[in-house]
Each structure stands twice: as C-alpha cells, then as structure tokens.
Amino acid sequence: MDRPVTEADLTFEHVPETDQSFENALAKARDGDRLTVDDAIELLTTGTDSGGIDRTRKERVLEAADRRRAETVGEEVTFIANLNNNVTTACNVGCLFCNFKDAAHTFERETEIETAGFTKTPDESREIVADAVERGIYEVTSVSGLHPAFALDDDHREILEAHPNPKEVNYKSPELYETSPGTYTEQMAAMDVDGVHVHSMTPEEAYHARRGTDWSYEEIYRRLRDAGLDTVPGTAAEILVDEVRDVICPGKIDTDGWLEAMEAAATVGLGMTATIMYGHVENEAHRAIHLKRVRDLQDRTGTITEFVPLSFIHQNTPLYEHDVVSGGASTDEDELMIAVSRLFLDNIDHIQSSWVKYGDQQGLKMLSCGADDFMGTILSEEITKRAGGEFGEYRSFADYVDLVSSIGRIPVERSTDYENRRVIDPGESPLGPQLGPKADGTPLLTREEQDAREARTAPADD
Numbered sequence: 001m002d003r004p005v006t007e008a009d010l011t012f013e014h015v016p017e018t019d020q021s022f023e024n025a026l027a028k029a030r031d032g033d034r035l036t037v038d039d040a041i042e043l044l045t046t047g048t049d050s051g052g053i054d055r056t057r058k059e060r061v062l063e064a065a066d067r068r069r070a071e072t073v074g075e076e077v078t079f080i081a082n083l084n085n086n087v088t089t090a091c092n093v094g095c096l097f098c099n100f101k102d103a104a105h106t107f108e109r110e111t112e113i114e115t116a117g118f119t120k121t122p123d124e125s126r127e128i129v130a131d132a133v134e135r136g137i138y139e140v141t142s143v144s145g146l147h148p149a150f151a152l153d154d155d156h157r158e159i160l161e162a163h164p165n166p167k168e169v170n171y172k173s174p175e176l177y178e179t180s181p182g183t184y185t186e187q188m189a190a191m192d193v194d195g196v197h198v199h200s201m202t203p204e205e206a207y208h209a210r211r212g213t214d215w216s217y218e219e220i221y222r223r224l225r226d227a228g229l230d231t232v233p234g235t236a237a238e239i240l241v242d243e244v245r246d247v248i249c250p251g252k253i254d255t256d257g258w259l260e261a262m263e264a265a266a267t268v269g270l271g272m273t274a275t276i277m278y279g280h281v282e283n284e285a286h287r288a289i290h291l292k293r294v295r296d297l298q299d300r301t302g303t304i305t306e307f308v309p310l311s312f313i314h315q316n317t318p319l320y321e322h323d324v325v326s327g328g329a330s331t332d333e334d335e336l337m338i339a340v341s342r343l344f345l346d347n348i349d350h351i352q353s354s355w356v357k358y359g360d361q362q363g364l365k366m367l368s369c370g371a372d373d374f375m376g377t378i379l380s381e382e383i384t385k386r387a388g389g390e391f392g393e394y395r396s397f398a399d400y401v402d403l404v405s406s407i408g409r410i411p412v413e414r415s416t417d418y419e420n421r422r423v424i425d426p427g428e429s430p431l432g433p434q435l436g437p438k439a440d441g442t443p444l445l446t447r448e449e450q451d452a453r454e455a456r457t458a459p460a461d462d
C-alpha cells in the first residue's frame, strides 16, 4: 500500500463475538468464578447482543468490580514515593503510538539537526536519583528509548563492537554520539543509591540488551539484578496479540518474546508489574485475550504485583496524525477496562489507576471501579506529556492524602512490592515519605518547586 493504513483498512481475525450472554458473564463475575475470554468480552462490551455501551449494564459491572476490590484488598488506597528517571529518548524502534522517542541520528556528533531529546550519563542519573533519595524517594522507575550505543555491559559492548555489520543489530559506537548512556549495568549501579528500589528494564529493553548475542533473557536479567536492578516494569506489553502489534509496533518483540522475557525475570527472582496499553486500534476481543495471557503468566510465575491499564494518549502520535485512529478510549471504556481487569485477574491483587493518564478526578473515580493503587509521586513525566497528556508531572504526599481522603478511603504509602505499608493519618505532620533510607520526612518538593507551584495555581491578580 502506498498510503498509510487507516482505521477502515483494519480487519482483524479476532472480533468481539461470543456465544456467551452478558447476564451469564456478570453472574459468574459476581460469584467469583474464573472468567473466560468470552466472559470478558461480554463485560467489556456490556453485551455483544447490542452495539454501543449500555450505561445501566456498565454500572452493574463497575459495582461488581468495586465489591471484588473491597473483598480482596479492603478500603486502603496505596501510592509510592517514587521518581521517574528515564535515561534517553533516542530510539529507532518506531512504535506508532509513541511520541517519547527521538530519531537516534539527531543525537550524533556529526549532525546539523539539534535533537529535541536527552541522554543522561550514568553519573547524571546518579546525581538525579541521589537528590530525590535525599528528599525521601525510595523507588526509581527508569524506562528509556533503545539508544543504539546502549550495551548490556562491557562483555556485550565487546561483542557489538566486533560485529561484522553493527547496523544489522541496531548498534553504533558511543563515540559517535554527543552523550553516551554508558551500559545498562552502569546505569543500574548508578541509580542504586543508598538502597533505593530500582524498577527498570522492560522486556523490550532486555531484548536490546541481548541483541547480537545468543544470551538468554535469564542471563540478561541476572546480570542486571547483580548490578542493582530490583523489579521490572511490565510495559512494552501494549496489546499482547500479534495482529495488533503488527499495526501499532511492528518493530517491537512479539507476544511470545514479551512473555519469555517476563518469565525469565521471574526465574531469576525479580518481581514485576504488568500493563495493557489500550484505546487505539484494538477491539474488546484483543483486550480480553491480553488479560488471559497476563493471567496465565501470573499462574506460572506469581511474581506480578500490580496490573496497570494505560489509556492511549493520542494527540501527538503517528497513529492519530496519520488518521489510523480518531482518538483514544472513551470514559466508559476506561472504567470498564479497570473493572474487568479487577474481575478477570483473580491472581493479581492490585489494579493501578494512573492519574497521568486519567487526571485526578477520573483517577479517583477508578478507585471505585476496581482499582486500589494510585501510582506514585513520579516527580517527572515525559511519556504521556510528549504524547499530549496534560495532567502534570508529580503529586506530593499532601496531594495524595487530600485526594484519597476526599473519597472516604484510607491513604497508605507502600513499597514497590506492597510489603511495606504505612497508613497515613491526614492530621499528622509531616505527611512526607517515611519508608525511605533517609526517612526524615523532608518535604517532597524543594522550596523553589513549592513556590513555583503556588504561583501557577494562585488566582490571577486583577
């Protein structure tokens, strides 16, 4: 085809059609029976017997999910004091839903083009994380573009440098770039400040860290773990159905590759999260199959601590700009995605509501649709912002306590693995992080940041 693919061109093998009825599926969900893919399709569509979403049926699904949430985890709403420290935006994988990336050639020394992106050296990463740890952060989340100069470690660099055709394996020497990201193990070690929890290396990044070798994912994750990695973010999952991946991320590892990497991380003892990125070209059958693949993986490993539905942010993405999609998920679809995740994933305790994707108001609503975790302080956000999201880059503990208390739930700070938890009394002072290695309750934001924030939110002078 010499024109870009559009929504009308897409025909999928998997379509939302079933022999199940909505009422049967809902009855099973209410009874706590394990749901099938067809059950999930019925709930996500509020019945395939009619088109569009039926609001009354939707409310019944949300109610069932909210009840399941209360039975499983009670009334506490958790969140974490964390920092996002993404190392580089250089990436040539070309996912059509992503505007986080910048073409890697714009980072080269010998280029006229000024790059719109960034690359941090390991020393720079350490400084950023050390500063945040100083302020009470105890998790760093780090996801990055697949910079061509990245290697797993010195052994891997040697292999890549000796490769007869480095281009074939998406490798270029660090000397060619203005700034080198170093190696993945150097970045892990650099971010491992004072025992901070390092949450990093998605399956896609792990694939990049083994390119041009015959090393297994176990070997990759073992070396990363030994360098300081603690848990793995289960992003790059997108939709775990290859006919969808072929459209939105043809350059990425396939479904089996993603599952293999996650299983390997579990085998070497790493905990992990899992995600779905929905609301683009996929239909409810794909969402349901995705949930089944995640549930099966968790049956095999038991190491997934939370499931995170990531609603597609469309504004600045190639998928939207090339008219492949006309927007993202509707609010009804968002609520049903959270609810059916809770009902279907009977082996994952926590469902996360992302304020980055939904905003505060809808994010809070999700906590009554099946979600029980409200993400983290993050302090910096680039993925959603660059895609056109407008819900900001951080939340303080005071924000969290206000928000969670406003819906009559209990604010609780947690560790990445949910093992350490601290119920926060809204009346206490300070509210700040207390689980951290420097647990002195230092406010999350510096004075300057607080002032800047107040200036932004203050009513304009007349």
Ligand SMILES: C[S@@+](CC[C@H](N)C(=O)[O-])C[C@H]1O[C@@H](n2cnc3c(N)ncnc32)[C@H](O)[C@@H]1O
Binding pocket: 091, 097, 098, 099, 100, 143, 144, 145, 146, 202, 203, 204, 205, 235, 236, 237, 238, 275, 276, 277, 310, 311, 312, 313, 314, 317, 383, 384, 387
């Ligand atoms: C930007 S990538 C960074 C890590 C690494 N390059 C990878 O792909 O695994 C992390 C995740 O962000 C999510 N993401 C990217 N663009 C998005 C968008 N426009 N809307 C919602 N989520 C998005 C995707 O789920 C993706 O896997």
Ligand SMILES: Nc1c(NC[C@H](O)[C@H](O)[C@H](O)CO)[nH]c(=O)[nH]c1=O
Binding pocket: 080, 082, 084, 139, 141, 199, 273, 306, 308, 310, 352, 353, 354, 355, 356, 357, 375, 376, 377, 378, 381, 415, 416, 417
């Ligand atoms: N949902 C989003 C997250 N979630 C990850 C959490 O912040 C945290 O790292 C995890 O729960 C492990 O403790 N992070 C983002 O940057 N953006 C999101 O939309």
Ligand SMILES: N[C@@H](Cc1ccc(O)cc1)C(=O)O
Binding pocket: 141, 143, 232, 233, 234, 235, 273, 274, 275, 308, 310, 356, 383, 384
């Ligand atoms: N980085 C992802 C979110 C994410 C990160 C880590 C996780 O464990 C889960 C989700 C995004 O903003 O889209």
Ligand code: SF4
Binding pocket: 091, 092, 093, 094, 095, 098, 099, 100, 101, 144, 145, 146, 204, 249
């Ligand atoms: S989602 Fe990840 S791999 Fe894909 S283009 Fe964006 S940064 Fe690169």
